[in-house]
Amino acid sequence: MNASVNRQILLVEKPGGKLGPEHFKLVNGAVPEPKDGEALLRTRLISLDAANRAWMHGATYRSAVEANSVMAGGSISEVMSSKAPNFAPGDLVFADTGWQDYAALPAKQLTKMPKVEPMSYLLSVFGIAGLTAYFGLLHVGKPREGETVVVSAAAGSVGSIVGQIAKIKGCRVVGIAGGKDKCNWLTSELGFDAAVDYKDGATFKALRAAAPKGIDVYFDNVGGDILEACIAQMNNFGRIACCGAISQYDGVPSAHGPRGVPGLIVVKRLTMQGFIVMDYMDQSQQALAELQAWVKSGKLKVQEDIISGLENTPAALIGLLAGENRGKRMVRV
Incomplete structure (x- = not known):
């Protein structure tokens, strides 16, 4: 990944009917500089969800995605540099980075994640x-x-x-x-x-x-x-x-x-x-402990559908809406 270029996928227009590749555009932007209280993140895995499509209609539990802006989406990202206490280079976080290589976000919008192998489990069964x-x-x-x-x-x-x-x-x-x-x-x-x-x-x-x-x-x-x-x-x-x-x-x-x-x-x-x-996040530790025990014992099987390449994110979401995936679909950037 070129550290001087920030590839971004924009939602160029809100679809009136079915979502198609023509609604997105890949552009090269600048890598942002973190301000005080922010961390610079490098996106590793982008979560794809049917809700991504709902956000294009209007505000839900989050604000709507507007035309000509970076497409919204949660990700597992790595902290590259930090001007925020409690976050250091190498930390893994869950954040709403959107569909891009890099994002600079306030620490209060980041959730620190444990180091888990494979990392993808942080978006699927433990996410x-x-x-x-x-x-x-x-x-x-x-x-x-x-x-x-x-x-x-x-x-x-x-x-x-x-x-x-x-x-x-x-x-x-x-x-x-x-x-x-x-x-x-x-x-x-x-x-x-x-x-x-x-x-x-x-x-x-x-x-x-x-x-x-x-x-x-x-x-x-x-x-x-x-x-x-x-x-x-x-x-x-x-x-x-x-x-x-x-x-x-x-x-x-x-x-x-x-x-x-x-x-x-x-x-x-x-x-x-x-x-x-989000209403239950104060109880997430107990839930994760149970989920981890079930996975470890083999009672809970994890199925993931991982697609490589930021440029393939629009097609991956379109395919998800058409029911192509089995288990959690995500994009490895």
């Missing part, structure tokens, strides 16, 4: 993906042994971990994913009890066959029609953890959300709760 799965399932979904847990986008970064934690907790686990290969992988490799291929078109019927006793906990990553199919099959006092709505992010959202929801929520006494992992 936002693993913590999102852990807190969303256990603190919002509250599964009990013997219950049926259904998770959508089950072959993705969060869903693949949710299903495995539910199995560790003694639940019957059904994954919803796109394509036979992904569904076979969930049952043969990750230990899911059943998998439903939403691309088959008969999701409701397949779900009923896979979860004959109904659904106690539904971990929702997609919203839309799949959420509708799951709500209709929830048991009384079921819990729905709302993590994301991938079906609504890219292109033209479906005209309707789930239909008939208010009545079903009342009749079945359902709890439906949205959550953001």
